[in-house]
Amino acid sequence: MRLSKYFLPTIKENPKEAEIVSHRLMLRAGMIRQASAGIYTWLPMGFKVLKKIEEIVRDEQVRAGAIEVLMPTIQSADLWKQSGRYEDYGKEMLRITDRHDREMLYGPTNEELITDTFKNGIQSYRDLPRNLFHIQWKFRDEIRPRFGIMRGREFLMKDAYSFDLTAEEGRKSYNKMFVSYLRTFERLGLKAIPMAADTGPIGGDLSHEFIILADTGESEVYCHRDLVDFDVPDETLDYDSDLTPIIAKWTAPYAATDEQHDPDRFAREVDEKDRLHARGIEVGHIFFFGSKYSKPLNLTVQDSGGNQVAIESGSYGVGVSRLAGAIIEASHDDNGIIWPKSVSPFDVGLMNLKAGDETTDTACADLYQKLQAAGVDVLYDDTDDRAGAKFSKMDLIGLPWQLIAGPRGLAENEVEIKCRATGERETVSPDDAVNKLKNEFC
C-alpha cells in the first residue's frame, strides 16, 4: 500500500480525551475514531489489526474442535424472559422496541440464543459433545465506558458454547478451551496467565480469567513468577488427548486477581523471590456452568438409558476488540506502538526519505515491488513529507520493520533496516534487505 493513496489520519498531538496509552496511540496512529461514548469507527489500519486478531482467535477455536456459526446482534426478549435474565441484566442491556411494539434487545451475550438454537438441532446424546462459537459485535450499555476500545459499549467478542452429556465430559470441553486460549494469546504475542475467577452473573462453579500483564492494566494481580514463562503447547497438540496434565501444571501455582487474592495463602505458597505483583488486563474468560441455561430452556436429550437429562454447558469468551488495545498496552514505547509480527497491520514500512528524487524513487519502487512479490505486506511512505516526519510517523504506527532508503545511502548502494522493537539498525544492500525481510515473514 502506498501511503499517498491510503487513509491513515495520524495525529501529532495527544487528544485530550484519551488518558491511557492504548487509547492515545490508537487515536494518534489513525486506527480508530470515536463515534459516540464507547462506540468507535475502525479506520483502515485498526480494522486490519482487528481482522488479524480475529483470524488467530478463529484459527485456534477451530483447531480445538469448535464449530463456527454467526448469531444475530438483535435478539428477541422472549428467550431472555425464559432464562430469567431479562430482569437480571438490568440497565446494561440495550432494549429496543420494533414497529410492532415487540421487545427486542441488542445482545450483550448469547447463552440463551445458542441454547435455543442448539436445542432445535439435536436429537439424542449421540449428537454430543459439540462446541459452537461465533465472533460477533455485542453491546453492553456500560454506566461509564472508558479506556477507548478497552471498555467500549460496543465490542467484538468471540464466544463459544460447549454442550456435553455429563459434567465430566463438560470439564473436558472446558479444558480444551483453556488450552486453546493459552495458544491463542501466545500467538498474539501476549503473556496471558489463567487465574481462578469469580463466576459473576453468568453463574457456575468453574471459571478462569485470562489476564495479560501490562503496567497500565486495570486490575491488580498476584501470581507465581513461573507462570510468566511456562511453555504453551505447540500446534501438534492432540486436543482429544488427556489435557489434564497441562491444566494441572497451569493451575498449580498461585495466581489471583485483586478480588480473589488471599495474602496469607500467597505468602505461604510462594517464596518471596517468586512473588509477582503486577497489573493486568482481562482478555478472556471461561465458565463451566452446568445446566444453568439448559434447564430453564428445556435443553435435554435422551441418554443411553432412555432418560431425559439436561445438557451440561460452558461458555468461553475472548474480547477481540479489547485485545487490540491490550496488545498495545503490553507493547509500546515513548515513540508509539510496537506490533507483534502476528497482528501488525503491515509487515514492513518502506520509507522514501526523498520522494521526488529520481534515484530514491526508482530504488524504492523496486524495493516495494520485490517485497510485495515475495508476499511481504508493505506500507510504502512515498509522500513528500520530510524525513523526520516519516521517522516519527513510522515509529508511531509501530510496524515491526522499517526499510529506510535515502539518496545518501543509495549512492553507496545501501539502505537501512530498522527493527522497531529493539531500535537496532543494519546497513545492507537493497537486494540483501529484500532477502532478509522475506525470510522474516515468509
Add this chain to the structure above:
RNA sequence: CGGGGCAUGGCGCAGUCUGGUAGCGCACCUGGUUUGGGACCAGGGGGUCGCAAGUUCGAAUCUUGCUGCCCCGACCA
C-alpha cells in the same frame, strides 16, 4: 448513578471574571528556500463560539433550561 470538569476552525488551546461582533500554535492551500528524527520565510482558506430561550442598543462572555463528551468511584469481555 454519586463526585469533579470540559464544549471556541481538522487537533491542542487563549479570550468568559470586567458584554462591543473572534485569536494563537499545529495541520491545510500557494510560492520560495530547505531536506536522515514531526523545517524556515512570505502569502492564503476555513469558525451560525454545543443547542434553545432570555436579559441588553449589543452576548463566545451574563441568566435559565437542555444535549454531548472526559476524569475519579461502584460495575463489567
